[in-house]
Amino acid sequence: MSGLVVRDLQVVFDGFVAVGGVDLTVPSGDVRFIIGPNGAGKTTLIDAITGLARATGAVTFDEHELLGRKVHKIARLGVGRTFQNSTVFEELTVLQNLDIAAGWHRGPLTLLRRRSSVPPEVQNALETVRLTAVRDQLAGTLPHGQKQWLEIGMLLVQNAKLFLLDEPVAGMSHEERDATGELLGELSREHTVVVIEHDMDFLRRFARSVTVMHAGKVLSEGTVAQVQADPKVQEVYLGHPVEA
């Protein structure tokens, strides 16, 4: 099937099982939130899907097997990700960051010349992630929220079909969260989106489906309402007020 299919995924670090047999199916067009306490293995799951962490099991995206492929080959299949701590190229401008993200398929002749105009996909992404006004600013000088948007913009121009976003709204102000939520809505029209997030309020407003992870395993899965009603989830979150 198209979309992301994960079967019996295991990631072991020096004998410590960070992800212990996860099954996950994210159909095309879904906006899936993955929640779970710190250390549940959410980031490691994304690391395994994107080729950063060695894993066993099976991961397919649009029927392509991902496990065993190199990071850049997986990216070329349309799997894009952001990081918990934003990793934009700080000494390049917003425009340069986006232009690089748009370019892995460029030939040597294009690479050896100067960018003469702003490519249309870059222009569109600038508008989508609301960074047109700061186009020529160094990415390192952007506030945290805008860095995260720039990362999302980079996925857009990269032509990613699957967006794996690791805590994109952590540390954002209320307004920034709302704007990011709207952005996720726009993205989901043409992309499959997986978001790791802690914030329950944000999740209720923007998730279409939710997977709860705990101690390297999937604890529960379903709609927001189903997951919230699950006693297993309430148990894990005991002491963490679910009604944040």
Added chain:
Amino acid sequence: MTTLQDPPVAVEASAAKAPRRFHALIGFGLAAVVLFALAPVALGDFRLGLLAKYLCLAIVAVGIGLAWGRGGMLTLGQGVFFGLGGYAMAMHLKLADAGPGELPDFMQLYGQLDALPWWWKPFANPAFALAATVLLPMLVAFLLGLLIFRRRVRGAYFAILSQALCAALAIFLIGQQGTTGGTNGLTDIQGFFGYDLNDPINRRMIYFIVAAALLAVLGVAWQLMRSRFGELLVAVRDGEERVRFLGYDPANVKLVAYVVAAGMAGLAGALFVPAVGIISPAMIGVVPSIEFVIGVAVGGRASLIGPALGAIAVAWAKTALSEKLPSAWTYFEGLLFILPVVFLPGGLASLAMYLRRRRSTSTEVTS
């Protein structure tokens, strides 16, 4: 939410694009005037010859600026490529000096050889030798780079490996005295493609060739730095892992910069031979390789012109100081390396940039 305090200075604000290109043209024009008009008039034959030598070092430095300043690869082993270029050129010139069918003087002197070793033979051909001065270092860098960057060797490991290669090449050359001239190197070179190097006019001509080569190399570096490749190279320097997630293999990006830098070092080595009249293991080993990098650090590794100016300045200081206080130079050189690394990571070029930025902000305030 998107209110911005005080937009900081972008590297390439689009409005500044045209003036930047204009600035670059002015810069090249100025450099050409200094190199081709002022220096030859102001300097006597001896000083001009020294300058030719410094300009060779500056050519190496431009390549290091690209690989290290923009690409983050601390190339502490450029002596290898400088040496390959230098020896390729010197072998041809020695063969040409000896005349057709004759052995170069040092081979006759050591007296163990009746015939030219097979790997010397192609260098009798001037076209082959000239091409080899640049292509051989590039080929070696390509093969090394494939091994090194695919295996993700970087940082200090890369620097140490580079040093080890220099040491290995120098030791190899010293060990093969009969065919390489050993510690002495290839010395006493008389002619350059039919021109007598003892004639001051011809030595001036060599200076002009070196100066033109430096300008050409600066032009190549300028284009690479402003191209999309240049932006990508900086991205790889600052976030090698991140670049992978955008679908690039950073090993290839680094490889290109490394190979180009090696070609520049090879060209510099080749020009060094007629400019100085000698190439020897002492000029390509561990210490000279570190000295190449010192000039770049002093001048500002990430800028275009900084590495070249730094290399010239350090080489000049070395000549001036070691003439007067030979023992002090070593300490001074150590200081030269440490000071910019600790206090001025951007080198002298960053001072200029800082001043320009201050000036532009102060004019903004007054206007």
